[in-house]
Amino acid sequence: ATPSEEQLYRPNFHFTPKKGWMNDPNGLYYKDGVYHLFFQYYPDGNKWGPMHWGHATSKDLVRWEEQPIALYPDDLGYIFSGSAVVDKNNTSGFGDSKNNPVVAIYTYHNPNRAKDGKIDVESQGIAYSLDNSKTWTKYSSNPVLKNPGIRDFRDPKVIWDTKRKQWVMALAAQDRAHFYTSKNLKDWTFQSEFGKELGGHGGVWECPDLFPLKVEGWKEEKWVLIVNINPGGPNKGSAGQYFVGDFDGKTFKIDEHFTKQLQREKAVWLDWGKDNYASVSFDNVPQDKRIIIGWMSNWEYAQEVPTELWRSSTTVAREVSLKKTKDGYILKNVPVTQLKKYQGKPITKKISLKSENRLITKSDINLSKAVIDLDLKKMNAGKYTFSLKNTLGEEVLFGIDNKTKELFIDRSKSGKTDFGKNYATPITKAPLNEIYVNAKMKLVIDKTSIEIFFNDGEKVLTEIFFPNENFSELTLNTNTNGASLEFNAYQINTK
Numbered sequence: 302a303t304p305s306e307e308q309l310y311r312p313n314f315h316f317t318p319k320k321g322w323m324n325d326p327n328g329l330y331y332k333d334g335v336y337h338l339f340f341q342y343y344p345d346g347n348k349w350g351p352m353h354w355g356h357a358t359s360k361d362l363v364r365w366e367e368q369p370i371a372l373y374p375d376d377l378g379y380i381f382s383g384s385a386v387v388d389k390n391n392t393s394g395f396g397d398s399k400n401n402p403v404v405a406i407y408t409y410h411n412p413n414r415a416k417d418g419k420i421d422v423e424s425q426g427i428a429y430s431l432d433n434s435k436t437w438t439k440y441s442s443n444p445v446l447k448n449p450g451i452r453d454f455r456d457p458k459v460i461w462d463t464k465r466k467q468w469v470m471a472l473a474a475q476d477r478a479h480f481y482t483s484k485n486l487k488d489w490t491f492q493s494e495f496g497k498e499l500g501g502h503g504g505v506w507e508c509p510d511l512f513p514l515k516v517e518g519w520k521e522e523k524w525v526l527i528v529n530i531n532p533g534g535p536n537k538g539s540a541g542q543y544f545v546g547d548f549d550g551k552t553f554k555i556d557e558h559f560t561k562q563l564q565r566e567k568a569v570w571l572d573w574g575k576d577n578y579a580s581v582s583f584d585n586v587p588q589d590k591r592i593i594i595g596w597m598s599n600w601e602y603a604q605e606v607p608t609e610l611w612r613s614s615t616t617v618a619r620e621v622s623l624k625k626t627k628d629g630y631i632l633k634n635v636p637v638t639q640l641k642k643y644q645g646k647p648i649t650k651k652i653s654l655k656s657e658n659r660l661i662t663k664s665d666i667n668l669s670k671a672v673i674d675l676d677l678k679k680m681n682a683g684k685y686t687f688s689l690k691n692t693l694g695e696e697v698l699f700g701i702d703n704k705t706k707e708l709f710i711d712r713s714k715s716g717k718t719d720f721g722k723n724y725a726t727p728i729t730k731a732p733l734n735e736i737y738v739n740a741k742m743k744l745v746i747d748k749t750s751i752e753i754f755f756n757d758g759e760k761v762l763t764e765i766f767f768p769n770e771n772f773s774e775l776t777l778n779t780n781t782n783g784a785s786l787e788f789n790a791y792q793i794n795t796k
């Protein structure tokens with residue numbers, strides 16, 4: 302019998318809606334021990350449609366439980382992407398000092414005005430919840446931010462600016478970001494814009510996120526602006542880039558050190574894989590941690606991937622940190638520590654590499670739900686190709702090429718590949734600026750995805766795949782001698 306879509310493709314520990322279409326994560330926040338994930342959702346089909354906010358909750362950012370739909374489209378339009386904040390001082394007046402409201406700030410996309418060829422299609426609205434997102438009330442005076450005559454005007458991401466005691470909204474306005482401020486989440490004042498001629502501009506700017514972050518090992522704090530763009534990613538289609546600089550309450554300016562980096566790299570990417578889009582961060586996480594989640598797909602083929610019942614999943618939740626190097630700033634991201642709680646006892650191996658090495662087989666670990674920490678030593682200028690494969694001969698190839706100085710993922714032989722534009726080719730590549738003698742890679746593997754965190758998350762590649770049988774073996778092929786590999790492989794048990 303042919304295995305069902307559920308058996309083959311429903312991820313084991315990444316969130317997917319039970320049925321229907323999902324895209325961007327929205328309104329991420331934490332309150333009273335619970336993480337909330339909303340998402341762009343069309344419940345009545347498996348392709349993009351009139352947008353709702355779906356909802357899921359988690360106690361630990363790993364196991365998610367789907368909840369009833371939070372926001373439905375209304376007369377003002379579809380509910381596009383946006384954010385949510387815990388209004389601790391009740392600045393909005395929607396709650397009281399004992400019951401802090403949670404306020405969602407989202408985009409209204411009016412399909413009728415779009416049909417009429419109008420420019421003012423998108424505006425911003427708000428809604429609040431006084432029962433931890435069980436029920437929502439839309440503000441009666443929506444929209445709170447009208448369209449100023451810009452067709453693409455969306456995805457408000459709001460944070461509380463502790464220094465200036467104000468709300469700050471980052472908004473995507475076609476080819477740049479706009480910043481607005483407010484005292485009450487209802488009245489917004491335009492402050493500045495950023496990015497017209499900076500960074501990647503291969504497509505429209507979407508889903509920005511502005512937040513402060515300590516620089517690792519330094520006293521200073523910098524502001525990071527994530528900007529998602531579609532298309533124009535480093536390996537085609539949708540992707541996320543970021544900028545590092547300072548924010549004075551009104552204006553975001555990139556740092557001098559970052560300016561040089563940007564001149565060299567043109568755009569600085571959050572993830573080099575084809576499948577991490579619309580990454581945005583949570584509000585109100587304990588200990589000021591900055592946690593992000595992305596949509597694990599790409600607009601080039603998201604609506605054609607071979608699942609019927611549901612489409613798309615999210616990335617694992619990741620904690621970001623900022624590292625300053627001689628070359629610039631790196632926004633590192635690694636899986637949240639909570640994932641460790643679900644890791645079983647490791648299988649540990651230490652081997653000297655031959656041309657072909659079997660690392661893991663089915664009897665060791667189920668490779669449809671695993672975390673593997675790889676530690677490569679004494680590599681030379683050759684190619685190190687890992688293969689995640691099944692008994693049908695289908696495989697996802699990935700690894701380090703020290704000859705061309707790149708990381709790569711090749712899913713051209715990974716099973717179902719012919720459904721979408723730029724899905725299987727070109728091969729995904731991420732440049733490295735040196736030949737690595739030693740390197741570490743953390744792999745997070747689910748039934749239909751791999752997330753590669755290179756050297757503690759300094760470079761990340763996220764991709765999905767659709768084999769005709771689940772992958773069950775991991776090998777490493779190399780064309781040079783002398784290197785060694787040590788690894789710890791963990792089963793992930795969330796059930």
Ligand code: FRU
Nearest residue numbers: 325341352381382455507508
């Ligand atoms: C990004 C995006 C957002 C928009 C939403 C619509 O993937 O295009 O800009 O708000 O999806 O679903």
